[in-house]
Amino acid sequence: MKFNDTLKSIKLYEAGKPIELVVREFGVPKENVVKLASNENPLGPSKRVQEVICAYASKANLYPDDSMYELKDGLSKKFDVASSQIAIGAGSDQILEFISRALLSKEDSVLMSQVTFAMYEIYAKQMGATILRTPSYEHKVDEFLKLYAEHKPKIVYLCIPNNPTGDAMKKSDALEIIKAVDEETLVVVDCAYMEYAAYKDSAYKIEPKDILELPNVIYLGTFSKAYGLGGMRVGYGIANEEIIQNILKMRPPFNISTLSLAAAIEALKDEVYLEQALKLHTEQIKRYETFAKENGIKYIESYTNFITYLFDDSRNSSDVANKLLQRGVIVRDLASYKLNAIRITIGTESQNDILFEQLSEVMDLK
């Protein structure tokens, strides 16, 4: 049986290692494993959301409202856009997949930063498209504009703030790229971590309304990070109706679960939780900056819920990550992104205590 040629070049996404695997492979007791690898919200889901999940458990046999009326209504009010301008995905990941499948073919190219979210490439390669990357891992306006002008890619991906590096573009810089791109190209503005950037510095805050006057832009957001629902798989895309109606042709029915829909609807209402999560993060990330400075470790200034420690040649990131793993501390090695760096999710105070202690030992600090 002959599979499509595009499959040959597809690498599988390397997910952060789950707690279960560390228990299985290294025999670390489950309660001792500290997972700071997947940018999950360390606060846990909001109590209100947990109550809703329990209340909806008895409805697990029922398909969700496939129109997702109430969730779209909530997002519509939050962002001051029409419900018809919103698509809901199983994570914003799935919106990326819809976009790729609705727009790309083997003749197309797509443009992204040197180091950025891995799924852009994977979904584009599934369609046989060519991948173009800027020279720098940061999103630099001039690099994007130069490659855009040279290749006229079908899609430009802006990951603001960027994952897995944590840096961000100012809104003014993002708009400079977006406005320079003509209507034949879709600009994907992936704002999965935007809540953290906006909380830190308003110059970095981008809202759907800021870009929707342009006909060729889609804004992506998620409930997986600041809203604490990584495990529930709910994200969204906001764009003009033509784009939304076209990408929705790729949406399978019931693409998010009944419990995920209920959880996201409640999470959107719980502003107290969101503030708590952002406050905890802001306090704790300062400890990572201090730790790095005290130990002569370089880091990328972060606008997300994680921090990237960059190592010099005296260290090897895979070695550090593996040693931590054997001690039950999971972080993300960025070697596969060609960075000698590890990405650490900012955890709770006690998780971070353990990280600092174990990292000090593994790196022989002090």
Added chain:
Amino acid sequence: MKFNDTLKSIKLYEAGKPIELVVREFGVPKENVVKLASNENPLGPSKRVQEVICAYASKANLYPDDSMYELKDGLSKKFDVASSQIAIGAGSDQILEFISRALLSKEDSVLMSQVTFAMYEIYAKQMGATILRTPSYEHKVDEFLKLYAEHKPKIVYLCIPNNPTGDAMKKSDALEIIKAVDEETLVVVDCAYMEYAAYKDSAYKIEPKDILELPNVIYLGTFSKAYGLGGMRVGYGIANEEIIQNILKMRPPFNISTLSLAAAIEALKDEVYLEQALKLHTEQIKRYETFAKENGIKYIESYTNFITYLFDDSRNSSDVANKLLQRGVIVRDLASYKLNAIRITIGTESQNDILFEQLSEVMDLK
């Protein structure tokens, strides 16, 4: 912006109308709505599953184990196959999508029954493939073999038992088709409702092991029906490793939620629930057969958890379905499948009481 040409011919899947919509549009109080339209398990999810969901609510912030080790292990033991022969999807729907995207292109055709599960066509059309259908709504061996020989389609879909009609092929008939198809064609044996057929008559029971000796077959199963987890979106495909490894290239990371994974693992263990669900169904479907006979309504003998009532020219299925809808009873009109028929999910005793009462009034029976 130019979207792919394949999008033009895609119709969107028409999901069963949700309870929320009937409440919104017809002002029927939520507690009075009876939904017998989406083949959900009327028993509700198993109590053990509900407890697991509640217990896991506090982990909604954590991504699931993306290897799905435990669920695959459970299925592997149940079906006596290797874990590497199993792919998990967000419903068996998503396995259909992976198959379509991994195998099809514009040059290919796919073969299916005249009336069958709508997503086969939708996913195939997303890839630009040509749709071939047998003349009959039932799966007839000679019709499949004739069209297969004429067109050599890339995929043959066997929906056993068939949705939305409820009829089934005997295992011996299915094997006759499967064995006649050569290795260049994939035979998809979609057994979403198999638990009901196997419970009713062992001549209709097909297990993965029965077909896996052949290199070009994939067996699909789901937790949405007999296992009572329609809202959780978990299904699976079982085939030889080469097929599984190829279709998994289309799998997005974390394609089922943390709670869905936990729910499916528990559901697989709760055999008491499964037996209860099948017993309730068996008792209640007899009432539908009796009701039809007493009122001169033709029906298709069902091997699933629903029954299809076929109307003669004196009735219009859309009219009947709409009148029921306004009274808060949701069934599925099959007019869009070119059948003058309605499909009714077998409900609980009290739901079925209401259905019989309302249908009698709407159809002016007795």
